[in-house]
Amino acid sequence: MDFPFNRIKGGVGAPQGFLTSAVSCGIKTPGSSRLDLALIYSEKPCSSAGTFTTNRVKAAPVRVSQAHLRKGDLRAIIANSGNANACTGVQGIHDANAMCDAVAKPLKLNRSQIGVASTGVIGLPMPAMRMEPKYDELLERLGPKNGSDVAAAIITSDTHAKEVAISFEIGEHRVRLGGCVKGAGMISPSMATMLCFITTDANLSSDNLRKAVLECVEDSFNRITIDGDMSTNDTVMVLANGASGMPVARRNSAACKQFREALRWLMLELAKAVVRDGERVTKFVTVKVEGARTYLDAKKVAEAVCKSALVKSSWNGGDPNWGRIIHAVGYSRARIREELVDIHIGGKAACIGGLQASTPMDELRDAVAHPEFEIVINLNQGDADYVMYSSDLSPEYIDFNRSEYAYWKQARKDGLV
Amino acid sequence: MDFPFNRIKGGVGAPQGFLTSAVSCGIKTPGSSRLDLALIYSEKPCSSAGTFTTNRVKAAPVRVSQAHLRKGDLRAIIANSGNANACTGVQGIHDANAMCDAVAKPLKLNRSQIGVASTGVIGLPMPAMRMEPKYDELLERLGPKNGSDVAAAIITSDTHAKEVAISFEIGEHRVRLGGCVKGAGMISPSMATMLCFITTDANLSSDNLRKAVLECVEDSFNRITIDGDMSTNDTVMVLANGASGMPVARRNSAACKQFREALRWLMLELAKAVVRDGERVTKFVTVKVEGARTYLDAKKVAEAVCKSALVKSSWNGGDPNWGRIIHAVGYSRARIREELVDIHIGGKAACIGGLQASTPMDELRDAVAHPEFEIVINLNQGDADYVMYSSDLSPEYIDFNRSEYAYWKQARKDGLV
Numbered sequence: 001m002d003f004p005f006n007r008i009k010g011g012v013g014a015p016q017g018f019l020t021s022a023v024s025c026g027i028k029t030p031g032s033s034r035l036d037l038a039l040i041y042s043e044k045p046c047s048s049a050g051t052f053t054t055n056r057v058k059a060a061p062v063r064v065s066q067a068h069l070r071k072g073d074l075r076a077i078i079a080n081s082g083n084a085n086a087c088t089g090v091q092g093i094h095d096a097n098a099m100c101d102a103v104a105k106p107l108k109l110n111r112s113q114i115g116v117a118s119t120g121v122i123g124l125p126m127p128a129m130r131m132e133p134k135y136d137e138l139l140e141r142l143g144p145k146n147g148s149d150v151a152a153a154i155i156t157s158d159t160h161a162k163e164v165a166i167s168f169e170i171g172e173h174r175v176r177l178g179g180c181v182k183g184a185g186m187i188s189p190s191m192a193t194m195l196c197f198i199t200t201d202a203n204l205s206s207d208n209l210r211k212a213v214l215e216c217v218e219d220s221f222n223r224i225t226i227d228g229d230m231s232t233n234d235t236v237m238v239l240a241n242g243a244s245g246m247p248v249a250r251r252n253s254a255a256c257k258q259f260r261e262a263l264r265w266l267m268l269e270l271a272k273a274v275v276r277d278g279e280r281v282t283k284f285v286t287v288k289v290e291g292a293r294t295y296l297d298a299k300k301v302a303e304a305v306c307k308s309a310l311v312k313s314s315w316n317g318g319d320p321n322w323g324r325i326i327h328a329v330g331y332s333r334a335r336i337r338e339e340l341v342d343i344h345i346g347g348k349a350a351c352i353g354g355l356q357a358s359t360p361m362d363e364l365r366d367a368v369a370h371p372e373f374e375i376v377i378n379l380n381q382g383d384a385d386y387v388m389y390s391s392d393l394s395p396e397y398i399d400f401n402r403s404e405y406a407y408w409k410q411a412r413k414d415g416l417v
Numbered sequence: 418m419d420f421p422f423n424r425i426k427g428g429v430g431a432p433q434g435f436l437t438s439a440v441s442c443g444i445k446t447p448g449s450s451r452l453d454l455a456l457i458y459s460e461k462p463c464s465s466a467g468t469f470t471t472n473r474v475k476a477a478p479v480r481v482s483q484a485h486l487r488k489g490d491l492r493a494i495i496a497n498s499g500n501a502n503a504c505t506g507v508q509g510i511h512d513a514n515a516m517c518d519a520v521a522k523p524l525k526l527n528r529s530q531i532g533v534a535s536t537g538v539i540g541l542p543m544p545a546m547r548m549e550p551k552y553d554e555l556l557e558r559l560g561p562k563n564g565s566d567v568a569a570a571i572i573t574s575d576t577h578a579k580e581v582a583i584s585f586e587i588g589e590h591r592v593r594l595g596g597c598v599k600g601a602g603m604i605s606p607s608m609a610t611m612l613c614f615i616t617t618d619a620n621l622s623s624d625n626l627r628k629a630v631l632e633c634v635e636d637s638f639n640r641i642t643i644d645g646d647m648s649t650n651d652t653v654m655v656l657a658n659g660a661s662g663m664p665v666a667r668r669n670s671a672a673c674k675q676f677r678e679a680l681r682w683l684m685l686e687l688a689k690a691v692v693r694d695g696e697r698v699t700k701f702v703t704v705k706v707e708g709a710r711t712y713l714d715a716k717k718v719a720e721a722v723c724k725s726a727l728v729k730s731s732w733n734g735g736d737p738n739w740g741r742i743i744h745a746v747g748y749s750r751a752r753i754r755e756e757l758v759d760i761h762i763g764g765k766a767a768c769i770g771g772l773q774a775s776t777p778m779d780e781l782r783d784a785v786a787h788p789e790f791e792i793v794i795n796l797n798q799g800d801a802d803y804v805m806y807s808s809d810l811s812p813e814y815i816d817f818n819r820s821e822y823a824y825w826k827q828a829r830k831d832g833l834v
Contacts, residue, residue, distance in 0.1 A: 057747025057755045057771075087743055089756065089772045122740030123773055232744050309726070309810070313818035323539030326504055327649050330474025338474045339506065354474075355506045356540050361829065393726070395812030401730035412778065 004168055005262055010146020011163025014178035015201040017043045017243030021141040022149035025130045027082030027120070028156070030410065035153035037131060039138050040197060041076040041107060042241040048074035049210035050115065051217050053234035060085045060092030061116040062233060064100065068112045069237070072206030077197055077237055078103055079117040080131070081156050081182065086122040086232040095126040102135040117235045119182060119194045120156055127414055147199075151180035154195050157400070158182050162273040168262050170255045173246035175202045177262050183274030196221065196236045196270060202259050203242035204249050212260045213238050220267035224275050224389045225306045238263075275389050280396035283315045284372040290385045291378040297334035298386035301377060304332035305390075312393035320364035322350035329377060340380040346373040421585060422679060427563020428580025431595035432618040434460045434660030438558040439566035442551045444499030444537070444544055445573070447827065452570035454548060456555050457614060458493040458524060459658040465491035466627040467532065468634050470651035477502045477509030478533040479650060481517065485529045486654070489623030494614055494654055495520055496534040497548070498573050498599065503539040503649040512543040519552040534652045536599060536611045537573055544831060564616075568597035571612050574817070575599050579690040585679050587672045590663035592619045594679050600691030613638065613653045613687060619676050620659035621666050629677045630655050637684035641692050641806045642723045655680075692806050697813035700732045701789040707802045708795040714751035715803035718794060721749035722807075729810035737781035739767040746794060757797040763790045 013020040022038040050069050052062045068074060078099050085092050100114040118126075141149075151161035165178035179198035204212070217236055242248070249255035276284050287305055292298035305311055308328040314321040322343045329336055338354040346367025349357035367373055430437040439455040467486050469479045485491060495516050502509045517531040535543070558566075568578035582595035596615035621629070634653055659665070666672035693701050704722055709715035722728055725745040731738040739760045746753055755771040763784025766774035784790055 055744065055747040056753050057743050057758075084740075087740055087755070087768070087771055087773070089770070122744060123768070124740075125773075232747060309815075310818055313815045316815060317818070323504055323541075326474050327472060327539060330472040330649060336473050338504070341474075351504070351540070353506070354504055356504070393815055395815045398726075398730045398733060398810055398812045398815065401727055401734070 005166040005265065006168065008165045008167050008176065010148060010165050011151050011178045011180040012040050012197050012199045013145045013147030013150070014165035015176035015199045015243065017201055017241045018147070018199045019043065019142045020145050020147045020150045021138050021143070022153035023134045023138045023141065025080070025134045027080055027127055027130055030130070035149060036082045037080045037134060037138060038150040038153035039076065039078050039103060039142060040150055040199065040239070041142055042199070042239055044241045044243055045073065046075050046239040046241045047204055047206040047209045048072050048115070048237065048239050049206060049213040050235065050237040051213060053231055055232050057087065057232045059118060059233040060088055060096040061118045062235060064093065064096040065115045065117065065235065065237065068115060071112065072210070073113055074115045074237065074239060075109055075113045076103060076107055077115040077117065077239070079154050079195060079197070081154050082120040083118060083124055083126050084120045084122045084233050085118040085126050088123070088125055091125055095128055098128065099131070103139065106139050115237045117195050117233070117237070119154065119233050122232060147178055147180060150197065154180065154182040156182060158277050160277065162270065162277060164266055164269045166262060166266060168258070170202065170246050170249070170258050173244050175244045175246060175259070176200060177202070177266055179266055179270050181270040181274055183277060194231050194233055194235070198236070198238040198266065200238070200240045201243035202240050202249065203244065203246045204240050204256065204259065208249060208251055208256055209238060209240050212263055216260065216264040216267045219264055220271040223387065224271045225303070272389055275391050278391045280394045280400055281391040282371065282394055283392040285315055285390045285392070286374040286387065287390055288374065288376045288385065288387045289379065290376060291380045291382060292384040292386070293335055293382040295384045295386060297379070298384045300332040300334040301329050301336065301379065302386045302388040304328045305377065306388045309393060312391070315368065315392035316394050318365065318368050320345050320350060320361070320368045325375065325377070326351060326354065335381070336379050337381065342378040342380065344376040346370065422583040422682065423585065425582045425584050425593065427565060427582050428568050428595045428597040429457050429614050429616045430562045430564030430567070431582035432593035432616045432660065434618055434658045435564070435616045436460065436559045437562050437564045437567050438555050438560070439570035440551050440555045440558065442497070442547045444497055444547055447547070452566060453499045454497045454551060454555060455567040455570035456493065456495050456520060456559060457567055457616065457656070458559055459616070459656055461658045461660055462490065463492050463656040463658045464621055464623040464626045465489050465532070465654065465656050466623060466630040467652065467654040468630060470648055472649050474504065474649045476535060476650040477505055477513040478535045479652060481510065481513040482532045482534065482652065482654065485532060488529065489627070490530055491532045491654065491656060492526055492530045493520060493524055494532040494534065494656070496571050496612060496614070498536050498571050500535060500537040500541055500543050501539045501650050502535040502543050505540070505542055508542055512545055515545065516548070520556065523556050532654045534612050534650070534654070536571065536650050539649060564595055564597060567614065571597065571599040573599060575694050577694060579687065579694060581683055581686045583679060583683060585675070587619065587663050587666070587675050590661050592661045592663060592676070593617065594619070594683055596683055596687055598687040598691055600694060611648050611650055615653070615655040615683065617655070617657045618660035619657050619666070620661065620663045621657050621673065621676060625666060625668055625673055626655060626657050629680050633677065633681040633684045636681055637688040640804065641688045642720070689806055692808050695808045697811045697817055698808040699788065699811055700809040702732055702807045702809070703791040703804065704807055705791065705793045705802065705804045706796065707793060708797045708799060709801040709803070710752055710799040712801045712803060714796070715801045717749040717751040718746050718753070718796065719803045719805040721745045722794065723805045726810060729808070732785065732809035733811050735782065735785050737762050737767060737778070737785045742792065742794065743768060743771065752798070753796050754798065759795040759797065761793040763787065
């Protein structure tokens with residue numbers, strides 16, 4: 001398919017009729033000026049949809065947003081970074097509701113029209129005393145911007161803000177779609193990214209939007225893995241306000257399909273950006289499994305390879321180690337036959353029929369020396385395939401994740417624990 | 418239970434009637450004097466049993482030993498380190514058979530009475546030209562030793578040889594049980610250790626021995642994890658030659674139960690030794706899950722916690738991070754309720770009812786500062802429990818596993834690939 005979209009500047013502020021704002025409360029680091037509280041607001045009523053972590057331990061904002069999304073009429077999203085508001089019990093629900101209430105009245109919305117999201121350390125109460133003095137400023141700053149303030153405010157251990165926006169034609173109307181994402185750690189299939197917000201001025205019913213979101217998340221965020229850990233806070237929320245002027249897209253209409261293709265492309269773009277900016281990641285690896293008996297078998301193989309600590313270590317070392325790849329294929333619980341497995345690394349045959357191929361090792365080594373390469377695993381047993389996007393695992397990742405103790409010490413100082 | 422066994426010196430050579438031998442072929446490192454080919458031989462006929470990797474990619478020696486074990490009359494085991502003879506196709510089967518043949522005739526045994534095992538790099542053909550000149554020496558050296566030569570010859574990235582032997586009374590007879598193990602990397606549930614050999618002069622039928630082995634492996638090697646990767650070569654083989662003079666133990670007899678308890682203790686001791694000597698491991702962590710609805714739920718929770726890269730990173734950092742533990746509990750797919758979960762670290766309450774407990778953080782931090790500590794996760798939903806033994810994940814582990822390229826270069830020099 002040709003690329004039928006134009007990239008435009010910004011993210012969630014790029015579509016018409018959306019205002020954004022972000023302030024610094026010092027949730028990430030007291031006294032610092034890093035943005036950590038963000039607001040997205042649509043001037044017009046919206047259709048809305050979302051998907052959330054399948055972790056049974058769900059953060060308070062996830063529970064609150066899931067309840068609010070039931071009617072599908074969100075018009076604003078408030079989000080903070082630095083504290084996940086997870087494992088915080090009744091107080092956590094209270095704090096998430098307070099975030100909604102703080103902006104609902106001034107924006108003349110019901111509490112249930114606000115989506116709420118948090119990301120950061122698990123288990124610490126929200127520092128409400130740092131947020132309350134900042135709500136006025138958050139509302140005052142609300143204005144037509146491109147959304148980069150929101151993208152910057154939601155990141156934690158990410159090295160940079162991640163946002164994408166595109167415009168495309170639906171019939172005679174120019175439609176815009178923009179999104180931002182934060183990721184970095186705790187990235188695994190079944191809702192990968194920690195937080196992703198998407199806005200559009202397309203015109204869809206909430207039902208149609210929900211179907212499109214579920215389908216596109218399956219093809220994007222559910223196909224990435226960095227460390228195999230699934231977060232308590234994973235959230236994707238999408239608002240569509242119809243400000244482009246297009247008539248409402250009917251189910252299965254050409255307009256609906258065009259929108260879905262654009263959403264799929266945008267989500268995949270954001271998902272890949274999460275992997276590329278994974279915690280201390282040095283390699284972006286596309287793993288394609290082909291020739292599986294079933295879709296599920298292909299998926300099992302891709303997940304086992306993408307999650308193996310040994311495989312990821314060898315990617316980090318620039319070692320074209322097909323032996324470790326096939327050993328992960330073997331324990332994936334998919335139906336495979338060792339003697340049929342072919343593995344190509346960067347287009348070069350590494351393993352044919354379960355055995356070392358004749359490709360000179362230096363050529364394979366060159367292939368994995370690139371910061372981005374592709375591994376194709378053909379099981380030669382059927383027609384099903386699956387693709388995943390993964391990264392290496394670096395010594396620096398572990399170093400980086402050795403301790404969150406500093407956050408706890410701060411919380412103790414604040415009298416929160 | 419009181420400890421009813423006496424520790425004795427040595428390992429697989431400690432029971433009566435077993436001879437051992439080991440030589441250096443230069444499989445691990447050409448020209449080096451490190452032992453890398455070992456032989457265990459019983460002077461009397463044996464009952465035998467074994468369990469093997471459930472990886473669908475199985476090394477040639479695993480396939481050969483599985484076939485040989487069908488009759489349950491193994492009398493010798495030959496094993497090498499440095500090359501796994503995995504993903505080596507028909508040539509691999511030929512090479513594994515050749516190892517058996519090399520000792521079968523001189524020992525006046527059938528090929529099918531020899532167990533064979535290999536550990537090391539995957540995907541490279543066996544360097545038969547280095548092993549053939551050494552078989553005579555291997556047989557000449559065979560003699561009554563305590564088995565430490567075998568323990569030393571099977572290790573690869575292990576920092577030291579690991580063996581245990583005990584003696585205990587069955588009726589009027591003193592019975593001996595000895596074993597050695599190599600582990601280090603690729604350690605995960607469903608057959609953990611790479612190689613474990615156990616000998617005993619107890620007297621059991623192969624059927625009874627097989628049942629005891631399956632049950633005891635489930636309670637020991639299947640409960641450890643270091644990096645979550647399952648090997649292609651995992652092998653446990655047990656030989657029982659009856660040389661203690663005890664009459665054959667009948668099924669469900671007291672003698673049979675006594676033997677099983679001893680075997681369980683020995684296997685758990687060896688399994689724990691594998692974790693403690695895991696690649697670049699600094700912490701030995703016992704994870705107890707209690708109050709689960711079912712055994713399977715308890716197991717799922719233990720496995721999720723023990724395999725989480727983020728949890729393991731925090732252990733490495735000495736961070737008593739219960740937030741990461743509960744997030745792994747949440748994605749384990751077990752039936753849990755966040756608000757019921759209690760987590761104790763080193764006997765101190767870290768999380769009660771899904772919330773931060775009142776224990777001062779410094780006390781929790783002291784608990785995880787120990788090289789060995791225990792984590793108890795109570796789901797408060799039922800009576801089922803499960804225990805696992807795990808380790809931290811260190812930056813050094815990844816550094817260590819970045820590349821096996823040197824092995825491949827050597828194989829190229831040898832004309833093997």
